[in-house]
Amino acid sequence: MNPFDVIKSQLSKTVPYAAHTGIELLSVADGRGEALLPSQETTLNHIGSQHAGALFTLGEAASGAAMAGGFLSVLMTARPVAANANIQYLKVAKGPIRAFSSVSQPTSSLLKVLEEAGKVQFTVDVSMRDLEDMEVATMQVDWHVSKTAT
Amino acid sequence: MTSNLANSMPFSKMMGVTVTSATPDKITGTLKVREDLCTTGGILHGGAIMAFADALGAIGAFLTLPDGSNGTTTIESKTNFLGPAPIDSVIEAVTKPVKTGSRLSIWQTDIRQASGKQIALVTQTQLVL
Numbered sequence: 322m323n324p325f326d327v328i329k330s331q332l333s334k335t336v337p338y339a340a341h342t343g344i345e346l347l348s349v350a351d352g353r354g355e356a357l358l359p360s361q362e363t364t365l366n367h368i369g370s371q372h373a374g375a376l377f378t379l380g381e382a383a384s385g386a387a388m389a390g391g392f393l394s395v396l397m398t399a400r401p402v403a404a405n406a407n408i409q410y411l412k413v414a415k416g417p418i419r420a421f422s423s424v425s426q427p428t429s430s431l432l433k434v435l436e437e438a439g440k441v442q443f444t445v446d447v448s449m450r451d452l453e454d455m456e457v458a459t460m461q462v463d464w465h466v467s468k469t470a471t
Numbered sequence: 472m473t474s475n476l477a478n479s480m481p482f483s484k485m486m487g488v489t490v491t492s493a494t495p496d497k498i499t500g501t502l503k504v505r506e507d508l509c510t511t512g513g514i515l516h517g518g519a520i521m522a523f524a525d526a527l528g529a530i531g532a533f534l535t536l537p538d539g540s541n542g543t544t545t546i547e548s549k550t551n552f553l554g555p556a557p558i559d560s561v562i563e564a565v566t567k568p569v570k571t572g573s574r575l576s577i578w579q580t581d582i583r584q585a586s587g588k589q590i591a592l593v594t595q596t597q598l599v600l
Contacts, residue, residue, distance in 0.1 A: 335511045336509075336510050336511060336516065337506055337507045337508070337509050337510075337516075338507065338508050338509060338510055338516035338518060338519055339516075340507070341485075341507040341508065342518070362481055363481050363482065363485045364481070364482050364485075365480075365481050365482060366480050366481075366482065366529075366544075367480050367529075367542070368542060368544065370544075372480060372481075372482035372483075372522065372525075373521075373522070373525045373529075373544075373545040373548065373595075374482060374483075374486075374518060374519075374521055374522020374523075374525045374526070375482055375518075375522070377517075377518050377521045377522065377525070377548065377550075378516065378517075378518025378519070378521075378522065379518075381516075381517050381518050382518070402552070403517050403552060404551070404552055405549070405550065405551050405552065406517065406521070406549070406550045406552075407547075407548070407549045407550075408547070408548050408549075409546070409547050410544070410545055410546050410547065413544075
């Protein structure tokens with residue numbers, strides 16, 4: 322199991338709400354992530370499409386995967402916090418939805434800032450797509466990562 | 472009657488959202504921070520925080536729908552995470568309209584611990600269908 326798969330496994334096990342909502346992390350890579358919200362009755366809204374909150378949770382999970390993948394080398398000595406999040410709902414989201422996330426800047430430069438300044442801020446962009454590959458929502462999550470005392 | 476408003480949405484019902492009052496000018500609700508709503512470290516997951524606010528804002532939008540409309544849906548939402556909500560606590564939310572119109576309504580939800588410490592501020596836009 323490579324280090325990214327270890328992070329994926331750990332995130333899946335240690336976030337009870339992700340299990341509660343049925344969200345599955347599909348991949349974790351350097352500054353990128355992918356997650357799935359399955360088609361299920363429990364995450365629907367009053368009009369029978371995926372609930373806005375469930376889509377937000379999907380996007381946040383994918384953004385966390387991209388963040389964790391990008392900061393893998395320092396994750397044990399860093400404190401990541403999602404400070405703000407914006408989401409735009411573009412189309413009615415029906416069926417299983419996949420979220421694709423990417424850190425908006427090269428992670429190598431962010432790691433350098435973290436090393437030198439002790440903290441760094443950046444955005445993770447998320448695109449959520451249905452089975453027809455139509456974009457149903459976009460999201461931006463602002464992460465603050467700081468070094469912890471060692 | 473108010474609790475039934477949250478139960479009309481399966482996702483809100485699953486989370487345990489309780490609507491304690493609902494008028495066109497103000498909606499209040501509570502949420503018990505159960506273990507299955509948490510992220511690492513035993514604090515409420517950001518997705519659960521936003522979903523709690525979204526449920527209350529949607530109820531406000533529903534209560535202010537213009538005549539002849541077919542419902543409402545969220546089209547945009549912004550969440551500022553301001554502090555943690557610890558496991559086993561009961562958190563409180565107050566939702567008020569920023570503006571209601573014939574095509575859109577905008578709602579702001581202030582979520583706090585029982586002590587008054589702020590957890591999040593959520594601003595959402597609802598489309599009239």
